[in-house]
Amino acid sequence: MSEDHTHVREFFGARAPDWDRKFPDDGPAFARAVAESGLRPGDRVLDAGCGTGRALPALRAAVGPSGTVIGADLTPEMLTAARDAGRADAAALLLTDVTRLPLREGVLDAVFAAGLIAHLPDPESGLLELARVVRPGGRLALFHPIGRAALAARQGRELTPEDLRAAANLGPLLSAAGWEMTSYADEDDRFLALASRRP
Numbered sequence: 001m002s003e004d005h006t007h008v009r010e011f012f013g014a015r016a017p018d019w020d021r022k023f024p025d026d027g028p029a030f031a032r033a034v035a036e037s038g039l040r041p042g043d044r045v046l047d048a049g050c051g052t053g054r055a056l057p058a059l060r061a062a063v064g065p066s067g068t069v070i071g072a073d074l075t076p077e078m079l080t081a082a083r084d085a086g087r088a089d090a091a092a093l094l095l096t097d098v099t100r101l102p103l104r105e106g107v108l109d110a111v112f113a114a115g116l117i118a119h120l121p122d123p124e125s126g127l128l129e130l131a132r133v134v135r136p137g138g139r140l141a142l143f144h145p146i147g148r149a150a151l152a153a154r155q156g157r158e159l160t161p162e163d164l165r166a167a168a169n170l171g172p173l174l175s176a177a178g179w180e181m182t183s184y185a186d187e188d189d190r191f192l193a194l195a196s197r198r199p
Helices: 005-022 027-036 056-063 076-084 123-132 148-154 167-176
Strands: 044-048 068-073 092-095 108-114 134-144 179-187 190-197
Touching: 005 076, 027 056, 027 108, 027 134, 027 190, 044 056, 056 068, 068 076, 076 092, 123 134, 123 167, 167 179, 167 190
Parallel strands: 044 068, 044 108, 068 092, 108 134
Antiparallel strands: 134 190, 179 190
């Protein structure tokens, strides 16, 4: 985690053109996570930290033509890659810091966030901001296309009890930010924690 947005932009900006080629098999995992996130036709959903927009077509399919899909990311190159991949047809793309969203309170039904939480400078504040823009009873999906152990192995690090996405850590963190965790899956081929916005 870094409080320096310049570092985040540089890290992802340099990798944006090849991001989808580096992870070519993640599409089904994204589609499955979206299918499990409880979206309904007509819903308003934000893909927070959307990157190259791999979730956007599945989110659009879930909410249908009457729904709203917004893809927000801090890195211009990631949004350019999303447009180049034709994913801007599925969503409105917004260049913004997801910890300071230019959205009204309670305007959304759901937030989908793939790989986001580890990049938030202050995870609790970031989750509070996501809660601010979601209506009571709305949903949050924290997703990664591989589980915690597989990700740690890929990154060449040990999986420790302090890991932010461990159930024992994530549940209280979500609760402090206005969410209630409703399900938790940490498997080799995916990580998916679902939460509901408390009143």
